[in-house]
Amino acid sequence: MPIYEETYESWQGRPESRPNTWWVIGKTGSRLLWTKGMIFFLFLSLIPFFVRAVQIYIVTKIGSNAAVLAEAVPDFQINPGFFLGFLQGQMIYLMLILVFAGTGLIAKDKKFNAFSLYFSKPVNLADYLGGKFLIIAVYGSLITILPGCLLFILRLLFAQDSLFFKTYYWLPLSMLGSVMIILICLGLLALACSALAKGFRSAAILFFGIITFPEMVRVIFPGIRLIRLLSIQANLRQVTAYLFALEKPYESAGWLSALMLVLTVAGSLLILKWKVKPVEVIA
Amino acid sequence: MSVTVENLTVRYGRLTAVDGLSVVFPPGSTGLLGPNGAGKSSLIKALLSLVTVESGTAAIFGRDVISEKKAIRQIVGYMPEDDCLIPGLTGIGMVQYAGELCGMNRRDAMQRAHEVLFMTGLEEARYRKVETYSSGMKQRIKLAQAIVHDPKLLFLDEPTSGMDPRGRQEMLDLIRTIASGGSMSIIVATHILIDVERTCERAVIMHRGTIRKQENIQDLQGRYSGTFSVRVEGDRAAFESFLKEHGCDIIPDGQHLIDVTLPEGADTDLIFTAAQRKNALLRRLVPSVQSLEDVFVKLIKEDSHADL
Numbered sequence: 001m002p003i004y005e006e007t008y009e010s011w012q013g014r015p016e017s018r019p020n021t022w023w024v025i026g027k028t029g030s031r032l033l034w035t036k037g038m039i040f041f042l043f044l045s046l047i048p049f050f051v052r053a054v055q056i057y058i059v060t061k062i063g064s065n066a067a068v069l070a071e072a073v074p075d076f077q078i079n080p081g082f083f084l085g086f087l088q089g090q091m092i093y094l095m096l097i098l099v100f101a102g103t104g105l106i107a108k109d110k111k112f113n114a115f116s117l118y119f120s121k122p123v124n125l126a127d128y129l130g131g132k133f134l135i136i137a138v139y140g141s142l143i144t145i146l147p148g149c150l151l152f153i154l155r156l157l158f159a160q161d162s163l164f165f166k167t168y169y170w171l172p173l174s175m176l177g178s179v180m181i182i183l184i185c186l187g188l189l190a191l192a193c194s195a196l197a198k199g200f201r202s203a204a205i206l207f208f209g210i211i212t213f214p215e216m217v218r219v220i221f222p223g224i225r226l227i228r229l230l231s232i233q234a235n236l237r238q239v240t241a242y243l244f245a246l247e248k249p250y251e252s253a254g255w256l257s258a259l260m261l262v263l264t265v266a267g268s269l270l271i272l273k274w275k276v277k278p279v280e281v282i283a
Numbered sequence: 284m285s286v287t288v289e290n291l292t293v294r295y296g297r298l299t300a301v302d303g304l305s306v307v308f309p310p311g312s313t314g315l316l317g318p319n320g321a322g323k324s325s326l327i328k329a330l331l332s333l334v335t336v337e338s339g340t341a342a343i344f345g346r347d348v349i350s351e352k353k354a355i356r357q358i359v360g361y362m363p364e365d366d367c368l369i370p371g372l373t374g375i376g377m378v379q380y381a382g383e384l385c386g387m388n389r390r391d392a393m394q395r396a397h398e399v400l401f402m403t404g405l406e407e408a409r410y411r412k413v414e415t416y417s418s419g420m421k422q423r424i425k426l427a428q429a430i431v432h433d434p435k436l437l438f439l440d441e442p443t444s445g446m447d448p449r450g451r452q453e454m455l456d457l458i459r460t461i462a463s464g465g466s467m468s469i470i471v472a473t474h475i476l477i478d479v480e481r482t483c484e485r486a487v488i489m490h491r492g493t494i495r496k497q498e499n500i501q502d503l504q505g506r507y508s509g510t511f512s513v514r515v516e517g518d519r520a521a522f523e524s525f526l527k528e529h530g531c532d533i534i535p536d537g538q539h540l541i542d543v544t545l546p547e548g549a550d551t552d553l554i555f556t557a558a559q560r561k562n563a564l565l566r567r568l569v570p571s572v573q574s575l576e577d578v579f580v581k582l583i584k585e586d587s588h589a590d591l
Contacts, residue, residue, distance in 0.1 A: 008402060008464040011395055011433035015357060015386030024383045032371050112414070113367035117428065120331050120361035121384040122353040278333040 021123045025131020030138045033101055042142060045093035049147040052086050053154055060158035078155055078164070080244040083148060083171055087178055088237065090144045094186065095211065097139050102190035103203035105132045106276065111199060119278035129191065129272055136187040145179040148172075171244075178240040185232060185261050186211070192268035195275035225252050235260045285310050285436055285468040286330065291339035293325045293492075300325035302492035303339065308470060312462040314479025314500075315472040316579060317489035323472035324364055326489070327438045331361055343436060357385055360429035364440040364472075366421055368413045374400060374420075375409040378427045385432035392431065399427045403457060419450035426457065430467075437461065439471045443478055451478075458482045476579055488582055495582045510544040512536065513554060514567035521561040529553055542571050 059078050109115060118128055149172055156165055190207050197203035214231040221227055228234050228250055237249050238257035248254055286308035293301040301322045315323045328334045330341055332352040341348045343355050369377050375396050382392030400409045403423040408416065413424060422442065429437060442458060443451040459482050462469050471483060479486050479500070486503055488496040496503060515522050523533050523541065530546035531553070545553060551568065558565045 008430075008461045008467075009398065010464065010466045011387075011391075013387065013391045013395075015432060016388075017386070018353075019357075019384065019386035021384050024380070028372075028376075028380050028383070036371075108370045112370045113363075113365050114369045115367075116333065116361075116363040116365065117367050117369060117381070118384070119333055120356060120359075120363070121381065122356045122386065123384060124353065279328055 019122060021121065022127040022130035022134065025118075025123070025128060026134025026138070029105065029131065029135040033135065033139065036101075038097075038101065038139060041093065041097060042139075045090060045143040046147065048086065048089050049151065052082070052151055055082075056151060056155050057158055060155065060160075080168065080171060080174070080246055083151065083175060084178070084240060084244045084246060086151060087144055087148055087175060087182075087240070090147070091182070091233070091236075093143050094140055094182070095208075097143070098136065098186055098190040099204045099208050101139070102136050102187065103194045103197075103207050104200040105135060106191055106194035106272075107197055107200045107203045110195070115276065115278050125273065125276060128276065132191055133187055136190065137183055140183045140187065141179065144182070145175055148175045148179070174243045174245075177243050181239060181243075181261065182236055185236065185264055188265055188268035188272070189232070192271040192275075195272050228252060229256060229260050232261070232264060235264075286341070286343050286470070288326070288330070288341045289339055291326070291329060291341055292337045293322070293329050293334055294337050295325075295334075299492055301329060304489075304493055305339075306487060306494050306497060308468070308487070309485070310468045311485065312458075312469040312471070312483040314483035314486040315470055315489060316474070316476060316479055316486050317472075318474055320491075321474075321489040322492040323474075323489055324440050325492075327361070327440055327470070327472055331356065331359065331438070357432070358435045360432070360434035360437040360467075362422075362425045362429040362437070362439045362442060364444060366418075366445075367425065368416075368421065370414060372413055373410050374405055374413055374416070374424055374427075377413050377424060378431050381428035382431040387432055395431050395433075396427070399431050402460075403427045404453065418445045419447065419454075422446055422450070422454060423457075426454070430461065433466070435467060437467050437469045439469065439473075441473055441475075442471060443473070443475060455481050488579060490582070509547075509549075510542055510571040511551065511554065512567065512569050512571045513541050513543050513565070514539050515541075515558060515563040515565055517563035518561050519563065522557050522563040525557040525561050526553070529557075540567070 056078055109118070152171055152175075159165075189210065193207040193210065194200075194203045197206050211232060214227060215233045218224075218227050218231045218234055229252065234250060235257035238252070238254055239261060241248055242254050250257075286306075288304055288306045291301055291304045292299065304322070304326065315326070317323050325334060329336050330343060330348050332348055332355075336349065343359060346355050348355055369380060372380060375393070378396035378400060379389070379392045382395055383389060387395065397406075397409070400406055403426055405420060405423050405427065408420060413421070416424060422445065426439070426442065429439075439458065443454050446454060455478060458469065458471065461467060462482060469483075471479060473479060484499060486496070486498065486500050487494060519541075526533060526543055530549070532544040534542040534544075536542045543554060545551075554568060555565070557563070
């Protein structure tokens with residue numbers, strides 16, 4: 001058994017001159033979530049992907065009968081609506097990740113006074129928030145854009161001709177843009193709720209309330225335009241439909257929904273700047 | 284110089300925590316002493332740019348603390364006063380994470396984390412979640428994360444806070460061990476004087492956001508060597524008033540003893556004269572051994588008199 005001398009020894013190595021601390025925060029946080037059962041969520045979220053993959057296989061393999069089937073069952077068509085539908089379906093898994101994991105990212109650091117540890121290292125506010133957002137972006141992408149692009153590739157592989165690619169070559173970009181908008185809006189909102197609340201549970205409830213309450217009211221009173229504008233989910237549907245060159249799901253102007261999403265992002269950033277501070281000063 | 288501060292002011296709303304403070308911390312170990320609310324923690328936080336500096340400048344190893352804060356934080360270690368942890372991580376994970384945040388690669392950070400956890404006595408608990416650590420272990424892990432990247436300057440804010448006597452002694456030994464290495468300058472902010480006496484070469488005494496004294500500990504203790512512990516029988520009140528009239532400072536020390544500090548240039552003849560003139564019988568006259576605590580109390584008392 002080795003015997004060590006209990007003394008202080010200097011480190012002989014050299015640190016990076018400008019460490020990418022946001023990457024370290026994101027990487028460590030992602031790994032930590034992975035060990036906490038995130039893999040279960042990921043497997044669960046792959047179920048719709050397999051269903052859609054089977055759908056693509058059936059539609060592309062029945063050949064000339066596909067048109068008849070598509071006419072009888074409109075949802076069987078493989079078009080931009082199919083991919084948007086898939087992304088919107090994945091929103092439920094994204095919401096679960098944000099409610100159960102995203103809202104704890106800052107709240108737990110607050111609870112354990114971790115800010116003074118982070119900010120005494122070469123970490124500034126942008127690095128810290130960038131790292132936390134990276135965690136959301138990693139898991140968010142794994143259940144949305146990654147399977148979405150795989151479905152697109154499967155459609156190309158199963159197809160007998162290149163017509164689909166020639167017609168819809170822009171679909172991966174639309175999916176990427178939509179996912180970015182969804183992740184930025186919901187991710188930053190989850191982080192803002194996490195910074196605002198006093199604990200993980202209250203942050204989760206706050207986020208869930210902000211996302212679901214206006215949507216519930218919108219469903220009950222579909223005619224009130226103002227309520228529709230307050231629903232983040234409705235605004236996301238409106239904007240992503242535009243990116244997929246589809247008809248708007250609601251009558252209101254698309255730019256109004258985009259403006260509401262921009263305001264959501266700006267508000268979330270303001271809250272984060274206000275609440276995430278190295279030291280809580282009580283004057 | 285390790286740290287140079289000029290006219291630094293930090294305010295929290297209407298409260299002035301650091302008031303136009305100027306000080307120089309040379310290399311080595313320095314104790315930043317002061318009662319609660321003296322501004323010690325605020326000074327350290329200002330040096331790390333954790334709080335907003337209202338006016339003045341400060342530099343660490345010649346680098347401005349505001350414009351070069353990222354570079355400074357890479358060469359400085361900080362052990363905060365409050366209980367603080369990065370939740371969800373094991374002890375080894377947290378220290379490794381701290382190393383990576385300071386620019387160490389993953390492998391080096393892991394190897395170094397093992398070394399510093401061994402040194403701080405946490406080798407047995409390194410694979411436990413940090414949330415399950417006791418108060419003493421939390422203090423040790425805070426120290427470990429502060430030294431993992433081998434900083435040139437280490438700030439320790441109340442390092443023995445909340446520790447039992449044995450743990451406290453071990454923490455002081457650790458600080459002494461780190462300081463004796465010679466490669467790292469240390470600034471220990473505390474209100475516990477004995478901690479500074481045991482670990483530091485110099486002491487800087489702060490009160491109400493300003494510096495009151497800054498000297499080597501031995502010099503600081505020697506400065507007040509003109510103090511004598513005196514016991515008299517007879518008219519003690521007249522004896523004391525005679526000495527006060529001749530510029531002595533008198534502090535009662537228990538029921539029978541008084542500490543008499545002679546004015547500059549005076550010697551013990553003055554005490555004998557007082558006893559003779561006021562018919563008091565001198566039963567004891569010995570040089571008072573000044574601890575840092577005596578010096579500290581005296582300085583704070585002087586400060587209060589000046590305010591009046």
